[in-house]
Amino acid sequence: MxxxxxxxxxxxxxxxxxxxxxxxxxxxxxxxxxxxxxxxxxxxxxxxxxxxxxxxxxxxxxxxxxxxxxxxxxxxxxxxxxxxxxxxxxxxxxxxxxxxxxxxxxxxxxxxxxxxxxxxxxxxxxxxxxxxxxxxxxxxxxxxxxxxxxxxxxxxxxxxxxxxxxxxxxxxxxxxxxxxxxxxxxxxxxxxxxxxxxxxxxxxxxxxxxxxxxxxxxxxISVPDLGPKAAPAQGPVVYVGRLSIEKGVGLFAEAARLAGITPVLVGDGPEAEAIRGRYPDAVLLGWRDAAGVREALRDASALVFPSIWYEGQPLTVYEALALGTPVVVSDACAGREAVADGQTGYWFPSGDAAALAERLRRLRDPATVAALSAEAHRRYWQRPLTLxxxxxxxxxxxxxxxxxxxxxxxxxxxxxxxxxxxxxx
Incomplete structure (x- = not known):
């Protein structure tokens, strides 16, 4: 044609x-x-x-x-x-x-x-x-x-x-x-x-x-199959994307504070300075190229996708799952369709920092993260979203x-x- x-x-x-x-x-x-x-x-x-x-x-x-x-x-x-x-x-x-x-x-x-x-x-x-x-x-x-x-x-x-x-x-x-x-x-x-x-x-x-x-x-989704992770619970909990209010980055930082973990954010945007000022323990890594994003997702113990608006099909969620990284996702966005709640990650009520913090606390257990990681990788590669x-x-x-x-x-x-x-x- x-x-x-x-x-x-x-x-x-x-x-x-x-x-x-x-x-x-x-x-x-x-x-x-x-x-x-x-x-x-x-x-x-x-x-x-x-x-x-x-x-x-x-x-x-x-x-x-x-x-x-x-x-x-x-x-x-x-x-x-x-x-x-x-x-x-x-x-x-x-x-x-x-x-x-x-x-x-x-x-x-x-x-x-x-x-x-x-x-x-x-x-x-x-x-x-x-x-x-x-x-x-x-x-x-x-x-x-x-x-x-x-x-x-x-x-x-x-x-x-x-x-x-x-x-x-x-x-x-x-x-x-x-x-x-x-x-x-x-x-x-x-x-x-x-x-x-x-x-x-x-x-x-x-x-x-x-x-x-x-x-x-x-x-x-352009992601190679790197196989299951050897040590899935060793990395940080990360956010990847634009640092803006509708993406829920402030919500993630607050939930991380409540859960007693250090939030790691890959990306930049209008909320960057506000996050630095209010959450001095947060680690802001700035923009990364495709290889850098893939490395951050592979090294993470989990990806948090806290978006508080509709998102049609957030590619980062699928990339994380393909790399064996479980995802904690807001139930207001289409990313939830990729995540089996309790099996490849967790859903949480959109906008609820306390509920997100509760999910993050579950990730302190290495056995839980290992099980979520293995299942995330297995399920994605059963039917990968290839070109x-x-x-x-x-x-x-x-x-x-x-x-x-x-x-x-x-x-x-x-x-x-x-x-x-x-x-x-």
Whole structure:
């Protein structure tokens, strides 16, 4: 097939781009003709080496823009991206072409959906976040530091300042969402959505158009099988990721204090100085590269994943389990789906430092850690989330979508009957 992957960044700057670029390389390796369409450079050099064509507009994102006013217009409706994508899709054969959108909210804007709808090609969207339904993309109130249960775009939603920075930025996001729905008409071009966790499906399912189809495709995890650990209880209890309030890093530090252990944090972010000031015994190691993160996870006796917001499929949880490291995870995020409570780690009630501390005390017993570690490693490698499995499932979904579009084109009027109801892929 001709596969066009649409994403904000042409390089790996986070989980979304990592999944998109690795799948591009993998699909090209399987003989598909792959093109990456992105707004923000630089371009990952592996793409050209693998024969992947790249269209990069060399536009800014919020972190690199030199003009906030100009970027505000780009964020609302990136006309250049719309025109360039429309040109890239024009004249393509719908019989063997598929458009796959991974990310648009950091630079591309809703305009890309207008180009996709106009092209009429088979298309899918991977919901790495919640921007299709929630204006701030996370169902999270950054002012209250709590999961938001308001109905998106309701009066209560629109009038509430839930943004990380300010209400004017929330108003911009509301305006962008109106453009997504009423100018880009995204469901006209995207009628199949890839989800990455059961929690995500439960959150967004009632909010999506009833004719939309959901397809579950797990993200790939790049971890070698190092075998069971020799001494699983010797390392520290660690956190890996961005040091921010919604990630629960302060909760972890407080629970560690209550449990009488030293918290070790790998990463950086806006809460770093607050953690240093309030918890002087905490060890902050800063950012590490992929090899450094893998080493920290392998050496740890346990990973704590205390996120207090929805997370679609936190890759760090799976990486830890693959390395034989048990995980203590908040029950509010999809990471819980990877952890068998009491067997490969523990769940704890989200936001409850005392409950988390109680789980951490259980990890003082070397025999408990050894049992959790062995089972974590065994269970993960029974069905590992490899790139090959990810690509197998992607090709299956691509085929389903392409065949249905072909049937609809051959039999006008069939589309509405074929999409009566939300159906899993």
């Amino acid at each position: 001709d596969v066009i992957l649409v994403l904000d960044h042409a390089h790996i700057n986070g989980g979304q781009a990592k999944v998109a670029i690795e799948s591009a390389l993998g699909l090209a390796g399987r003989g598909h003709r792959v093109q990456v369409f992105a707004a923000v450079g630089p371009v990952d050099p592996r793409l050209a080496a693998a024969g992947v064509a790249v269209t990069c507009l060399d536009q800014p994102d919020i972190a690199t823009t030199t003009s906030k006013l100009a970027f505000a217009a780009q964020m609302l409706w990136n006309g250049r991206a719309r025109d360039a994508l429309a040109q890239a899709l024009r004249g393509r054969d719908p019989g063997d072409t598929l458009v796959h959108v991974h990310a648009w909210a950091k630079s591309l804007s809703p305009s890309v959906f207008a180009a996709i709808a106009e092209a009429g090609l088979p298309a899918v969207y991977t919901m790495h976040e919640f921007f299709l339904v929630c204006p701030n993309g996370g169902f999270y109130d950054y002012q209250r530091h709590a999961i938001c249960h308001r109905r998106p775009m309701s009066r209560s939603c629109v009038t509430t300042n839930c943004d990380m920075r300010s209400y004017p930025r929330k108003a911009m996001r509301v305006a962008r969402h109106l453009l997504l729905e009423h100018a880009a008409h995204w469901p006209d071009g995207i009628r199949d959505v890839i989800t990455i966790s059961a929690l995500q499906e439960g959150v967004v399912g009632p909010l999506l158009p009833p004719a939309l189809r959901l397809h579950r495709v797990d993200n790939p 090959e499995r990810h690509l197998d499932r992607l090709e299956e979904v691509y085929g389903l979508v392409a065949r249905r579009v072909a049937l609809e084109r051959a039999a006008p009027g069939r589309r509405g009957r074929a999409q009566s109801g939300l159906a899993p892929g």
